[in-house]
Amino acid sequence: MERLEFRLLGFPEFRMNGQRMPLALRKAAALLIFLAEAGRPVARETAATLLWPEADEETARARLRRILYKIRIAFRSELVAVSGTSLSLHPALCVEIDSRIFEHACDHGSLETAANIHTGDFLAGFSLSDCQEFEEWAFFRREALRSRLTQALERLVETQIAAGEPLTAVVHATRLVGLDPLSENAHRHLIRAHLAAGNRAAAERQLEACARHLQEELGVTPDPATIVLLREPSKTTAPEAPRTRYVEVDGIHLAFQTVGRGPPDIVLVPGFVSHVERIWEDSRCRAWIAAVSRIGRLILFDRRGVGLSDRVGARPTVDATAQDIVAVMNAAGSRRALLIGSSEGGPGCIRFAVDYPDRLVGLVLWGSLAKGSRTPDYAFALTSEQYDLWKRRLVANWGGPAEFETFAPSLVGDRQAEAWWAGLLRAASSPGAVAGVIDALRDTDVRHLLARVSVPTLVLHRSGDRAVHSEAGRFLAAKIPGGRFVEVAGDDHWFWVGDQNPLLRSISEFAERHH
Known part of the structure; x- marks a missing residue:
């Protein structure tokens, strides 16, 4: 069996049976790289459109045939299996791809190995300036791998200091x-x-x-x-970030921290992106954590797929979030807790409250919603078209403070806060993964669960929230039995920005009343 090696971390290289194989044509190289990364058959039309986006169908197919011929000549072997409708790497080949080996090492906790494999950015120095779709695909992949490298290095530093x-x-x-x-x-x-x-x-x-x-x-x-x-x-008087710990659930490692002392225990479920260590970089966020930890023992964690928790390559679900909450509470030794669901984390908390009411003293939903997208009977969410526009904007501005003006309009122009948000995004996820999170949120609907919530519930929302309309909060409080709605002034979506006192006072009074 012939062995084909792809070295894609750095400028791409190809080796056949250990021998380096030069491939001068960039589009031929791009096609092989795309097929290797796909790991499955790719429609011929997809490949043709990726490499010749401006050509008509007949011209693109002709060019694809010529590229396949040149690959066969360059390697003196049939690398690509061609059917009437699809392309794939030949199944008789033994294929080794360093980017996949890197991810496998990350998945299995071999972080030293992973760090040694990732010697350069994905396809560094390689580009197809006339193929925007390929460039976007490569960008998504590059950012995903950089995010995983950052995560691996952060874990390595902590474990090696401890060891x-x-x-x-x-x-x-x-x-x-x-x-x-x-x-x-x-x-x-x-x-x-x-x-x-x-x-x-x-x-x-x-x-x-x-x-x-x-x-x-x-x-x-x-x-x-x-x-x-x-x-x-x-x-030292400033609060120090606590040690990050991990718990395994279904083979996935979840990162969590505990701050302060209970009772009560307070579990915070974050929104679409989080990072339990990067949050400590922002002074406002750190002050908020310190304030809540004076109410009770605060348990912070990154949901599966983001932050320092394992990347899972799948869209998040409310059921998965509920499982994560159970695992983190058990690992932290928490029998019952006050659960705070922030923004996109709210639906998963609602699922948890229905399934595990005996584990809760109460539920707080902050800037959250029951349904992701607008329908005739739920008019205060984005339409599917608006979601697609928002997703494109978020992805297009990745690497910078994407959508900062939506989440924290009062901080626009604060360069330190914007740099912190940009860095947290890059470390916590990747543009491709976040696009999947946005799609999952768009399709979320837990309205059928609201009447089944039996624990005391407080719904908090800012009146001018630009990310989630305050009417979404009113809906939650109206549909949850005994739900109480508290609206506070301001436009910021993040709870640690703007006037925090009304929020902290409401949480403190709620916790004191029910723990």
Whole structure:
């Protein structure tokens, strides 16, 4: 059996039976790469449109035939199996793809191996300027793999410091900073690694480098939580991010943290994207966490597929979110809790409240909704067309503070907050994965569950919320038996932005009344 190797992390290379095979035609290389990554038959029309988007069908098919001929000549072998309707790599080949090996190592916790495999960005230096669809596909794939590398490096740094291997942690943390020099979280990882290695001078130099990057690029200074790392423990007053722990459910590792002491326990289910460590970079978010943790023991976690939890390659469901909540509560030793569902996390919390009412003292829904898209009997959500437009906007602006003006209009122009959001997005997910999350939200409908919610429920919403209309919150409170609706002034969707006092006061009173 002939062995075909793809090296796609970096500028692409092809090897046949160990011998490097030059392939000068970029579209021939692009076709092989696309088929290898697909791992299944691809419609001929899809391949033709991908490579010759402006050509008519007959011309594109003719060009595809010529490309297949040139691949066969270059490799002196039948690499592509061709049927009347589809193309695929020949099933007789033994195919090895470094990007797939990297993902497999991430999936199975072989993080050191994964970090060693990812030596460069996906298809670095390779492009087809006249093929926008291919460029978009490559961009999605590149961002997904970079996100997984960031996740692997973050985990490695923490585990190696804990295992007494700080010098190895320094190597990985240095690489982490290189991936995102404007991420204070990455700089903190490196500062901690230097301190663990006993090299205070290097930690101080890293803080100086962090300050220089932030000043030159954003015109801001480091957050006090970064500076405080170099102070003596007895002089530290700023809240420190707790250790991230993991629990396994159905073979998926979920990242979670606990902050403060109970009772009650308070479980926060995030919206469409989260990262339990990056949230600590933003001073407003950190202050909100500190305030809630004074009400009770706060349990934070990343749902499957985002943040530091395992990527799963599947659209999230409300049932999966409910399973995640169970697993995290069990791992944290929480028998009963106050459950807070934020935005897109709300429907999964509703599912949990119906299935596990004995595990809850109450349910709080913040800026949330029962149905993702508009219908004649649910008029206060986006239409399918508006969802598609929003998704395209989000994906098109990936790498920057995508949709920041929707989620936090009061912070528009705050360069530090915008840089934090952009960095959190890149670390927590990828444009392709988020597109799947948006599609799942569009199709979500838990209205049939609302009448079955039997636990005390508080629905909180800002009057001018631009992401989820306040009428969606009113609907939830009206349909849940005994549901109470509290509307507060403001336009921000994020709970830690704007006036937090009414929200914190409502949560505190609700928790005191029901725990």
